Amino acid sequence: MTELPELQAAAVAAAGAAADLEELDEVRVRFTGKRSPLAELQQGMRDLSPDERKARGQQLNAFKAAFAAAYDARHAELASAALRARLETERLDLTLPPRRVPVGRPHLLTQVEQEMLDVFVGLGFAVAEGPEVESGTYNFDLLNIEPDHPARQEMDTIYVSREDDVVLRTHTSPVQARVMTTQEPPIAVVCPGRVFRADSVDATHSPVFTQIEGLVVAEGITMAHLRGTLLTFARRLFGEDRQIRMRPSFFPFTEPSAEIDVTYEKHPSGWLEILGSGMVDPNVLTACGIDPLRYSGFAFGIGVERVAMLRHGVTDIRDLFDSDVRFLTTF
Ligand code: DAH
Numbered sequence: 001m002t003e004l005p006e007l008q009a010a011a012v013a014a015a016g017a018a019a020d021l022e023e024l025d026e027v028r029v030r031f032t033g034k035r036s037p038l039a040e041l042q043q044g045m046r047d048l049s050p051d052e053r054k055a056r057g058q059q060l061n062a063f064k065a066a067f068a069a070a071y072d073a074r075h076a077e078l079a080s081a082a083l084r085a086r087l088e089t090e091r092l093d094l095t096l097p098p099r100r101v102p103v104g105r106p107h108l109l110t111q112v113e114q115e116m117l118d119v120f121v122g123l124g125f126a127v128a129e130g131p132e133v134e135s136g137t138y139n140f141d142l143l144n145i146e147p148d149h150p151a152r153q154e155m156d157t158i159y160v161s162r163e164d165d166v167v168l169r170t171h172t173s174p175v176q177a178r179v180m181t182t183q184e185p186p187i188a189v190v191c192p193g194r195v196f197r198a199d200s201v202d203a204t205h206s207p208v209f210t211q212i213e214g215l216v217v218a219e220g221i222t223m224a225h226l227r228g229t230l231l232t233f234a235r236r237l238f239g240e241d242r243q244i245r246m247r248p249s250f251f252p253f254t255e256p257s258a259e260i261d262v263t264y265e266k267h268p269s270g271w272l273e274i275l276g277s278g279m280v281d282p283n284v285l286t287a288c289g290i291d292p293l294r295y296s297g298f299a300f301g302i303g304v305e306r307v308a309m310l311r312h313g314v315t316d317i318r319d320l321f322d323s324d325v326r327f328l329t330t331f
Contacts, residue, residue: 007037008063015070021078028071038063108331109210109320112308113192116212119236120190123229125214128189130175132196136165138174142181143253144283156198158207168196172213173253176280176299179215180288185295186218192304203316210304217280217290217297223256226277226298234262234274237307245271254278254299264310272310275302 011031018024032038041060045053106114117127130138139145140152155170175191191213199205216225227246234244246258257278264272277300282292305317312331314320319327 003037004041004059004063007031008066011063011067012070015067015074018074018078021075021082024071024074024078028067032064032067105329105331108312108314108328109304109308111331112311113210113212113304116233116237116302116304116307117190117192119233120212120214123188123232125188125190125216128175128179128191129193130169130172130178130191132169132194133160134167134169134174136167138177139167139169139171142177142284142287143173144281144287145252149252158196158198169193170197171195171301172211173299173301175213176215176253177284177288180217180285180290185290185297186216187297188216188218190214201318203318206305206317206321208321209317212302212304214277214300214302215280215297216299217285217295219295221279221296221298223258223279223298226258226279226300229298230260230275230277230300234260237311238262246277249276249278251276251278253281253284255281260300274306274310275300277301 011027014027014031015024018027030036038060041056045056048056105111121127139157140147140149145152157170158168160166160168172191172193172195175189175193179187179189179191193211193213194208195211196208199207201207214229216229227244231244234242243263245261247261249257249259251257255278257276259273260275260277261271261273263270277298280297280299285292285295285297305320308314308320309317
């Protein structure tokens with residue numbers, strides 16, 4: 001009988017001192033489980049007199065109630081501590097910047113090339129392409145550029161094989177010749193592509209750059225068609241209030257030839273050259289198997305880098321080739 005209050009005090013103290021839920025459960029088993037002093041005392045009840053049994057019963061109930069209270073209180077404490085600890089470790093810092101998923105986009109040059117092609121496709125042009133490694137026949141001969149013509153040197157041709165007369169095309173004009181030798185008029189094509197010249201690199205020169213060639217051949221084509229087409233192009237790309245002007249020029253494959261300027265406030269003259277053009281030289285038509293007495297045509301060649309730089313205020317052509325994403329992602 002006497003040991004029960006001590007046992008109760010010990011059990012309550014042990015419950016209160018349990019360091020975690022696991023230890024608390026051990027305490028419960030130790031003091032109240034099947035082989036605990038409590039169980040022994042309960043079994044011993046059988047041997048007691050009715051009066052003793054009643055008194056012992058009350059003490060045992062008091063023990064159980066006291067232990068249950070101590071157990072519940074400690075359980076609540078430990079459970080909320082465990083929850084707090086878990087919240088702490090799983091905490092999310094909502095002020096952290098999000099990890100951005102980088103989204104790709106077409107290169108500025110590709111964007112501008114597509115915009116330019118869209119204008120011509122809208123006017124009814126088809127898109128044609130030709131090889132970058134080209135024969136001298138298409139790059140020069142069929143275009144009326146004779147072997148000793150200064151244009152061959154001026155273009156700083158990169159030869160793949162001088163013996164076999166294979167070059168990296170110096171312009172997209174050979175695609176004109178390829179189209180004319182394989183298609184019947186009426187023809188209206190634009191030919192985008194990379195071209196190559198043995199130029200050293202500076203802010204306005206690159207040994208690799210991009211051109212879009214245009215060619216229209218049909219009956220009754222005049223310079224008015226050329227002007228209308230290129231005026232439409234200039235306005236779509238640079239704004240409806242742009243003016244263009246045509247200046248006489250020379251290219252071996254066109255006669256007459258014209259350089260086309262667009263109005264440009266930033267230049268002292270107020271004009272900027274954007275492309276070369278002209279009426280396809282009858283020699284070129286003949287060389288490509290088209291009857292110059294029946295058909296006439298116009299052609300033009302536009303530098304894509306130039307247009308991209310103008311439209312987007314890029315002052316150094318190298319920015320277009322450096323692949324610096326800090327630059328490229330601004331477009
Ligand atoms: N091929 C010329 C160049 O690379 C550009 C050019 C001028 C193309 C006049 C043409 C043209 O089709 O008619 O400088």
